[in-house]
Amino acid sequence: MTPMTRTALRHFSRAILALLLLGAIAWAESVDVALEIANPVLLKNQKTTTYLRLSMTGKEPADAEHRAPVNVAFVIDKSGSMQGEKIARAKEAIRMAIEKLRSDDIVSVVAYDTNVRVLVPATKLTDKQPVYSAVAQLNADGSTALFAGVSKGATELRKFLDKDRVNRIVLLSDGIANVGPSSPGDLAELGTSLGREGIAVTTIGLGLDYNEDLMTKLAQSSDGNHMFAENAADLEQTFMREFGDVLTVVAQEVKVEINCADGVRPVRMLGREADIAGQKVTLTLNQLYGGQTKYAIVEVEVPVNFAADSPGTVSDIAGALVKYRDIEGQSPHSFTRMVSTRFTDSSEEVEKNVNTDVMTAAIYQIGVERNIMAMQLRDEGKVEEARQALFSNVYYLEQNADLYGDAKLKEEAARNSSNAANVATPFWGLERKKMKADQYQSINQQKAR
Numbered sequence: 001m002t003p004m005t006r007t008a009l010r011h012f013s014r015a016i017l018a019l020l021l022l023g024a025i026a027w028a029e030s031v032d033v034a035l036e037i038a039n040p041v042l043l044k045n046q047k048t049t050t051y052l053r054l055s056m057t058g059k060e061p062a063d064a065e066h067r068a069p070v071n072v073a074f075v076i077d078k079s080g081s082m083q084g085e086k087i088a089r090a091k092e093a094i095r096m097a098i099e100k101l102r103s104d105d106i107v108s109v110v111a112y113d114t115n116v117r118v119l120v121p122a123t124k125l126t127d128k129q130p131v132y133s134a135v136a137q138l139n140a141d142g143s144t145a146l147f148a149g150v151s152k153g154a155t156e157l158r159k160f161l162d163k164d165r166v167n168r169i170v171l172l173s174d175g176i177a178n179v180g181p182s183s184p185g186d187l188a189e190l191g192t193s194l195g196r197e198g199i200a201v202t203t204i205g206l207g208l209d210y211n212e213d214l215m216t217k218l219a220q221s222s223d224g225n226h227m228f229a230e231n232a233a234d235l236e237q238t239f240m241r242e243f244g245d246v247l248t249v250v251a252q253e254v255k256v257e258i259n260c261a262d263g264v265r266p267v268r269m270l271g272r273e274a275d276i277a278g279q280k281v282t283l284t285l286n287q288l289y290g291g292q293t294k295y296a297i298v299e300v301e302v303p304v305n306f307a308a309d310s311p312g313t314v315s316d317i318a319g320a321l322v323k324y325r326d327i328e329g330q331s332p333h334s335f336t337r338m339v340s341t342r343f344t345d346s347s348e349e350v351e352k353n354v355n356t357d358v359m360t361a362a363i364y365q366i367g368v369e370r371n372i373m374a375m376q377l378r379d380e381g382k383v384e385e386a387r388q389a390l391f392s393n394v395y396y397l398e399q400n401a402d403l404y405g406d407a408k409l410k411e412e413a414a415r416n417s418s419n420a421a422n423v424a425t426p427f428w429g430l431e432r433k434k435m436k437a438d439q440y441q442s443i444n445q446q447k448a449r
Contacts, residue, residue, distance in 0.1 A: 025385070030250045030328070032057045034318045035258075035337035038362060041353040044313075044343040046262060047304045049267070051362040052339065054258060054320050055295040058250040061328075067247055069329040071106040071165040073122070073153035077173040077206075078111045081142040086206060089232040090172055093239040094135050097170075100243050101125050101395050106165070108156035109135055112149030113142025122156040147179035147186060150201065151220070154194055166249045166287070167199045168224070171243060172235075174206040177214060184217040198252065199287045200224040202242050205437075206235065212436040220273075223286035225446055228437035230430070248290035251324040256283040258298055260318045263306050264358040267299040270365035271443035274298075288324070293444050297362050307343040316340045356362030361405040367397050368414050368442045371419065375435055383424050390420035 036052040061067050061157040070290050078087060098107060102125065109131065116120035119134045153169045161167055181187070191201055203215040212228070219226040225245060229238045258281040260266050266281050272285040274296065283296050300318070307313045320337045344350060370393040378386035393416045401409035415438065422431040440446070 010306060030059055030326050030333075031322075031324060031335075031423075032059065032339055033320070033322050033335050035318070035339045036355055036358045037317060037339045037341055038355050038359040039350065039353070040355060041340060041342050041344055041350050042307075043347060043350055044304060044307055044345055045304055048302045050300060050302065050341075052258065052298045052300055052318055052357060053295055053358045053361055054298075054322070054337070055293055056254070056255060056285075056288055056322060057293040058257075058290040060290045061115075061248060061250065066328055068249055069104050069106070069165045070101060070246060071122075071157055071160050071162065071167045072101075073108045073110060073169045073170045075110045075112065075149045075153040075169055076138065077113075077144060077146070077149070078138055078140050079113045079142050079144045079174075080140055081174055081207075081209065084140075085232040086174060086235075087138055087140045089235040090206075090314065091135050091138050093235045095132055096236055096349070097239050097243050098125070098128055098131055098135075100247060101128075106160045107131060108153065108159075110149055110153045110156060111138055112145045112152070113140075114145060115142070116145060116148045116152045118156065122159040123433060131295070144173065144178050146173055146214075147181040147190065148185075150190060154197075154199060157199055158197075161197065161199070163198060163252065166246055166252075166327070167197075168193070168246050169201045170204070170239075171201060171215075171218070172204045172206060173210050173215070177211065184211075184214045187214050187218040188221045191218045191224075195222040195286060198286065202226070202246075204229060204235075204238055204242070205433065208233065208433065210433075212433050216436055216440045220440065220444070223284075225444070226437060227442045228433050230433075234253075245289050245292075246294075249287045250290045250327050251288040252286060252327055252338045253323075253325045254285040254288055255323040256285070256296060257321040258296070258318055259321075260300060261306075261316055264317055265301040265303075267301055268375070270297040270299060270362060277445065286380050286410055287327075292445065295361065297358075297365055299362070314340050314342045354404075356404045356406070360400065360404050360409055363397070363400045363404075363406075364409060364412060364442070367393055367409070367416070371416060371435065372439055374416075374419070374423075375432065375439075378423055378428070378432075387420050389422045390416050390423065394420070407434055 030323055035053045036053050042048050057177045072446050108122040111117050111119050120131050157167055201218050201222040203219045204227045205215050216226045227238050229235050247298045260279040266276050276282050307315055317339050323334045325332050374386045374389035394413045397413035
């Protein structure tokens with residue numbers, strides 16, 4: 001690395017030092033940030049592909065009284081297919097979720113079938129009984145105007161839209177959107193627009209008839225969660241899992257910037273969507289949750305002549321800047337991390353110093369990418385190619401699980417094996433929904449990894 005490059009990265013690190021000093025103690029109470037490299041030791045004079053991982057871990061709130069107030073809109077599909085146990089379980093799940101809310105929280109309830117109806121206009125929960133009564137009147141009939149339902153839920157949220165609150169739409173649907181805009185692209189545009197306003201959409205797909213591509217696009221584009229409830233009996237647990245997140249948001253408006261040293265090429269972001277321009281990688285998240293880790297993994301290429309000095313040279317590879325707004329203090333915070341690598345002539349030393357946690361996280365995400373490609377083959381009618389792609393992924397994951405002693409990779413290999421076994425069975429519709437939910441949750445770290 002040239003002296004100019006090293007100086008530039010050091011200046012990047014110092015540029016926000018004053019901001020760090022303004023709120024270091026408050027920052028430490030909400031988010032921890034780490035920037036790591038899969039290969040802290042690299043071979044000298046050899047082009048190498050490796051991985052950077054930026055991890056952001058939200059600290060557990062001290063108690064429920066210190067959580068941020070919530071502004072939530074429940075948007076419920078009440079079309080004819082929701083009759084019977086489905087609508088009954090949905091009403092009970094909403095009731096249980098409302099029980100978790102405080103008097104300073106805002107709630108609204110929107111129901112949609114062929115048309116859209118606001119059952120509970122956005123209101124403070126000073127009295128929960130009228131809300132319970134309105135939800136109890138839900139009945140199922142008609143078609144599925146999903147786009148209009150979400151749009152109306154957003155309208156209710158905007159009445160109290162406030163960056164000091166956690167603004168969330170919780171969408172439940174068991175069917176195909178068949179009234180109004182209904183393509184995954186349409187819903188992705190809506191989600192992107194809502195995300196810019198600070199509104200995240202959590203989508204819950206119920207049963208085997210909903211469009212999982214549409215639901216995941218809406219969630220992904222707004223940085224919300226996606227969940228699959230195979231049957232009505234799963235709804236209450238699914239709602240509680242979602243509210244476990246909503247009630248533990250510790251940071252919002254998260255902006256990530258990773259700057260690679262001159263010569264180090266950022267190739268791609270694994271899983272997540274990000275912008276890459278020259279040496280800079282940027283990513284935005286709507287929120288971070290207490291007790292959960294979100295991460296971004298960047299594949300980078302280190303050139304053959306990066307370390308021109310003798311073996312043992314330590315060179316900065318990249319720096320990361322994370323900006324966010326603390327949900328409790330409502331103050332902006334910035335934090336920077338640097339990562340470096342040492343160069344050697346010994347391949348054995350390189351292998352001995354691999355950061356297995358970062359490497360296996362990258363392998364896990366590559367396995368998810370391969371699972372997605374296999375599903376695309378199945379969607380194209382290439383059943384046998386899809387099966388072989390899944391078996392190839394099983395081998396890839398198992399080999400690396402054995403190499404690095406990683407149980408999560410073993411679990412992912414077993415999941416891919418199950419996918420392969422069901423790729424040509426009458427149960428493919430169910431299997432596809434499970435795969436889509438697993439893919440989404442893995443990419444967005446809804447699951448612990």
